[in-house]
Amino acid sequence: MRRTSAARLIARAAAAAALGLLAVPVGAQAAAAPGIQAAVPVAATGTAAPLKVMPLGDSITHGSGSTGSRHPMTQTHSTGYRPLLYRELQAAGLDVDFVGSQRNGTADTPDPDNEGHPGWRIDQIAANVDGWLATYRPDVVLLHIGTNDVSQGRNVTETSMRLSALIDQIRADLPDAEIFVQKLVQGHIEPYRSRIAMFNTTIPAVVASKDAGVHLVDQSMIGGLALFDSLHPNDYGYPKMAYNLYEGMRRVYDSEGTWPVLADPFGARTARLCFRINQRVDARTTWHAECAHWTYRPVTRTVAGRSVTAHAWQRPGKVAESFRAYVAAHHTTRKVSTPTKVYVKGRYVSTTVRGRRTRVWVKARYETRTVTRLVKVLVKAHYEPRTRVVDGWVSDDPFLTAAGR
Structure with missing residues (x-):
């Protein structure tokens, strides 16, 4: 069985002293209590090396x-x-x-x-x-x-x-x-x-x-x-x-x-975290370190229709926020396309009859075409969903985000 580290080091020092290699002060052995001080080798001066x-x-x-x-x-x-x-x-x-x-x-x-x-x-x-x-x-x-x-x-x-x-x-x-x-x-x-x-x-x-x-x-x-x-x-x-x-x-x-x-x-609640971010500059791959202060904080998320709060590491950043915006009643111009009968005058048109080019008279007539025009319409007051970018907390791992690009 191997001796403990303290015992091995004490024995090694004692053996060296017996050979005259170490000058061990009188009483040093008695002073060597178990523990850290006894677990280090002894130098030629008699002090712990x-x-x-x-x-x-x-x-x-x-x-x-x-x-x-x-x-x-x-x-x-x-x-x-x-x-x-x-x-x-x-x-x-x-x-x-x-x-x-x-x-x-x-x-x-x-x-x-x-x-x-x-x-x-x-x-x-x-x-x-x-x-x-x-x-x-x-x-x-x-x-x-x-x-x-x-x-x-x-x-x-x-x-x-x-x-x-x-x-x-x-x-x-x-x-x-x-x-x-x-x-x-x-x-x-x-x-x-x-x-x-x-x-x-x-x-x-x-x-x-x-x-x-x-x-x-x-x-x-x-x-x-x-x-x-x-x-x-x-x-x-x-x-x-x-x-x-x-x-x-x-x-x-x-x-x-x-x-x-x-x-x-492992119990830290704040930290400055840095990550390698790869990028292409002038047709070559380079990288820089992206650093930010992160906080271990409570985060509320919706899971299966219920709000659940758990702690997670996050950093300050820009986030997209959904909201409902009130839009007042107003007029606006819109393009409206409708089928319309159009009068077409009689005219000659060129065509091929039995392999020969000839001119044929087409009688005047009405035909239906789609006509697009601008009209002024009233938009009633209403709420509509919109997204805006605001200051908030970001949870993504920057290195993994960059690696996935």
């Missing part, structure tokens, strides 16, 4: 879809869940150091290091992970991977097997690390939504087959308005990812129950 955390995965780990990723020239400003999780862990008293070969974030990102590789599949991560782990030796791995595999149509069962093998590969490289395996964020449109959902059903069994240091973090409830485009969260979705990871790490490292209780982003 930062817990090295490696965010590992694809563009969602990289932070695509967050505000920074929409920088006009580069995605080096992408952040995603990482800065928020870093600050939450620091506020909990856990000294962390994010590690990885990638560095991206905004100017105020506290620690931009990560291993988020946009567009990568599980096999591509597996081909490089041994080198990354040997270089950075993380104590914690936050793994979110598989989105590109299933969105590219790869077999779900085989993708699940590759995920399992990747976890085993990480464990072989890092026998004492805590590995947090995340169920994937939802897809925004089909076929991504159903493929990702199918893959997510296989992940709990994969994690359950591993040792006690492999933990499941469920990100599969993040979708819909929390997604910027077809696959990536927006700045409403990434805080949810950070919250779920914080709660997952709390279960491992907060044995004393001292970590702050975070405000649950």
Whole structure:
């Protein structure tokens, strides 16, 4: 049976001290109480060394879809869940150091290091992970991977097997690390939504087959308005990812129950939501981000003839409103067509008789024709249905609306 994370790290520090690698102060062992402070490695100075955390995965780990990723020239400003999780862990008293070969974030990102590789599949991560782990030796791995595999149509069962093998590969490289395996964020449109959902059903069994240091973090409830485009969260979705990871790490490292209780982003009632809107400009496809403040508010609708009120996310916008307008009595001019007898004078007309052109006299006569003329009519006072555009609340998902054009 594997020891707990705290016990493993304490044992590792003690072994290093026995070899003279660490200068452990007298009484340090007695002072090491169970909980977060005991669950971190000890540095050569005798102080607790930062817990090295490696965010590992694809563009969602990289932070695509967050505000920074929409920088006009580069995605080096992408952040995603990482800065928020870093600050939450620091506020909990856990000294962390994010590690990885990638560095991206905004100017105020506290620690931009990560291993988020946009567009990568599980096999591509597996081909490089041994080198990354040997270089950075993380104590914690936050793994979110598989989105590109299933969105590219790869077999779900085989993708699940590759995920399992990747976890085993990480464990072989890092026998004492805590590995947090995340169920994937939802897809925004089909076929991504159903493929990702199918893959997510296989992940709990994969994690359950591993040792006690492999933990499941469920990100599969993040979708819909929390997604910027077809696959990536927006700045409403990434805080949810950070919250779920914080709660997952709390279960491992907060044995004393001292970590702050975070405000649950799933309970938010207002948010600034941004979505990718594709468009054609000068015969080429481009896009822009459409952002608005949204509110979770009561909405009354008519269902089967009854008014039903339920809460829904809506944003301010222009809506069409039906109303009955009073129209006063007035005269108007209308075209009126009526059948009328018309006198036609006698005349010669050309015709063909037995193959020869000849002129034939047509007698004068009356014939019925349709004649159209303008008449003035009185329109009585009445009410009529009309539609007007007014300020109101809009419920549509802008990304899905644009995708359907």
